[in-house]
Amino acid sequence: MFKGRDIISIKDLSLDDINVILDYARRMVPAARGEENLPLLSGRLMGRLFFEPSTRTKLSFDTAMKRLGGGAIGFSDTSSTSVKKGETLADTIRMAEAYSDCLVIRHYNEGAARLAARFSSKPVINAGDGAGQHPTQTLLDLFTIREEKGRIDGNHVVLAGDLKYGRTVHSLAHGLALYDVEVSLVSPRGLEMPGEIVGTLKEKGIGVREMNSLEEAVADADVLYVTRIQAERFPDPEEYRKVAGSYRVDLNLLDHARDGMIIMHPLPRVDEIAPEVDTHPSAKYFVQAFNGVPVRMALLDLVIRGGDLDG
């Protein structure tokens, strides 16, 4: 049962939970595209509390709510709110939950969404808490793999780029750990996946390989998940340029890739995927961004109404 449930961390969700969400998200696709009228949340309000700006996630949640006939209230940065005056998050939540049917929160402190859930009787969805969790991103990533490859099980997923600081790949690794997949990790020295997460993958019986080059990794990959390598991580700009160059996905690299491999990226991308790749059939990062809408529609309806299409 999803009605009233908080979605705070991917680790709170079981394999069954995730599959229910992904199945329901598939049902939402026509309405997400505007091809079907599906006013399941007509008259309902989403309280969208963004203490930190995020264009993409905000747009995607607002669209999801509106595609289901509901509305959104809230703020998208704190400059005009009483948070500025020193109001606690707990108080802001107690006020906002009275106005809305569910809360979607993005905050700069880790654990903020979990705290919000404690003070709210309405369901809370975490839209990113500092360097912490961003479960709806992981769900849309899993949804994209499933829709594009037919299933999640059986795929060889390459996670590439900054695997140390990228919260997206950490959560995705936890999500993938529930499935029967193979994972390869490709990252510059010093930006490797934390040992704890590699350990979790191995404990779940997942084959994990650490590789040095993208070329080697894509040769038998089904999914190439690319993340941004930030210049700030490197003390030496020259070193950064070298590393960034060797992690660039371009048509040349795709010559080495297995047929049917898909390329994903949480966006925004900078230089890590060459624009020439955008029109290649492997490029799925814009589809992936769109998938945020049906996945968030599914979640909103599941937590607000319980997700019963007939009722």
Add this chain to the structure above:
Amino acid sequence: MVKELRVTPIRNGTVIDHIPPGMGLKILSILMHDDPAGRTMTLAMNVSSARQGKKDVLKVEDLELTPEQVGKIALLAPEGTINIIRDSNVVKKEKVVLPDRVVGIVRCGNPNCITNQREPVEPEFVVVSRSPPRLRCLYCERELEDIIGNIL
């Protein structure tokens, strides 16, 4: 027995036994910190022990520990024993147990954690393992690296 002579016997109070060497001082300072009454406390350090090699033993007169204090002791001395002394006899002996959740006795080591902002919640941890104790913050999900340094 010789070991009984190392510290003055007490009539009523609590003996915390099987403390890892060095941790006795930390426990002593915690108990002194929340004891405005200024009870008599005696600490024996590096006592030879058949079970442990060396151990610390702490005796507190006229005091029975609160659950919160036992929780802190469990973090510092996961193998500790708490003996209640009445009329000079051990009337009750309990191994310390770390509960499944540790609430309000250690702070999160992550400065960016919501529990370290001015919010009306107590820091709360899930106990990942008991001995040695490993704690994961319920809020930010990070494991606490320095438990002892973060005891409140």
